[in-house]
Amino acid sequence: MFATGLPQIGEAYFTAASMMIGITSGIQIFCWLATMWTGRLRLTTATHFVFGFIFIFVAGGLTGLMLASIPLDLQSHDTYFVVAHLHYVLIGGALFPLFGGFHFWFPKFTGRMIDERLGKISFWLLFVGFNTTFFPMHLLGLHGMTRRIYTYSPELGWGNANLTATIGAFTIAIGGIVFIANVLRSRRSGPIAGADPWDAATLEWAAASPPRPYNFALLPTVTSGAPMWTPPEDRGVVTGMRPDRREVLVTTLTEAQPTQRMVLPGPTPWPFLAAFGFTIGLYGSVFAFSWHYIAAALGMIGLIGWFWPRRPLEIEP
């Protein structure tokens, strides 16, 4: 961004805007840390991945702040310093939480526990492999190794660090294989999980593992942010919803008091016609403007067909 030759006012703006990301990300990190601080931690595989995520993401955020300052960025733009930064934030911020969530909810969506020992082995392989791969890239970038070049002459002396990164990348691959093997094995022969193997707080753990397509036969009522930890005498269910049509409860926004029992439309092919019309219309409009009219006509017919009143017109309570 800063190396594109923006006017100075633009650069100042983008520096400020980038630094602001640091503030919001920082607040998030402190919230997560506070949540863990006030809880009782169990060092499961999922927790390992959460710690890995915070460690890696914070490191990536710190290099992001460095990149947000114009003088530093003008030197390090288009080098492996940026490649290191983006992998720390993308893999740390997206992939590690994904792995953590996968291990946490695996019992919910398969009905079986995932093996913790193999899980931790895969975590350490991924974590060590990740840092072995991407940490040297910071140094390579600061030494001037540019991005998007497939090879460099040996005299530049970047061979060792790149070899280290390659070793790290293979370690990541092994970690990935261990993870996949663990998933396949646990899915087949892991111990049966039951509805709530973690003694967790939130409502999905009240449903069976794996959940029925309708989730709950009777909607549970919720009186706190940790519904599974409220005393059983405070828990309740909603009655009086009709099971023979698609009813949903409409509630007030803050208090969640039910106000309406809304009936949603049943299955119908009409929206498909609308979607089909828009799809071919938009592809066609690449070639000729007149396809816009075809899209509009088919879309409109689909919407009117969907809207057209069906009997009975009065909704029975």
Place this chain on the structure above:
Amino acid sequence: MTPVRTLDVTGLPMYEISSRAPLWWGQLLLCVIEGSVFSILIAMYFYLRLSVDVWPPTRVQLLHTGLPTLALIPLLLSAGGSYIASEAAKKNSRVGMLVGLGSNLGLALVFLSFRFVEWRTFNFTWASDIHGTLVWSILFLHTFDVAADLIMTLVLVVIVAIGRYGPKQRIGVHVDSVVWYFLVLIWLPLYVVLYWGPRLVGGA
């Protein structure tokens, strides 16, 4: 988990013809999306204005202000029709809905015919230059929205006239007015930009 408390919702209403209907909020958010697109178009208009000395470019006529200004009268009045229709929908008054929807539709058609007459006076197309592209983009998008809403209004007139409607369709009448208010209101800044913009920031 042994539930001891039950919350019985049997007595709750199935619908409410007001801003409590989820559909009403859906329409409002649709207006927010469409309003963002129009805002982006206005920003584009002034941003691209900065890159040339004379606006509109030479040999392009200034847009006439007479007809579009006159057209504001039926447009603003048509919002009154929407209001009558949505109040009638709440009271389930068939005559009220027909009068409201009908006058909304009729006045909007007057507005649209003014617009089509005006278009024939333009001496540029959407491919002429950047000014032409912007004017036509804004006019096309707004006209497209208006036409789509009028077709929906026509459908509502038909189902109310033949008596094939229940509470769900009356919610439709009610939220139809939300879209129409939006299309009338958003036209006011667009009108100022398109017709008075070149006179105020035209340069030359």
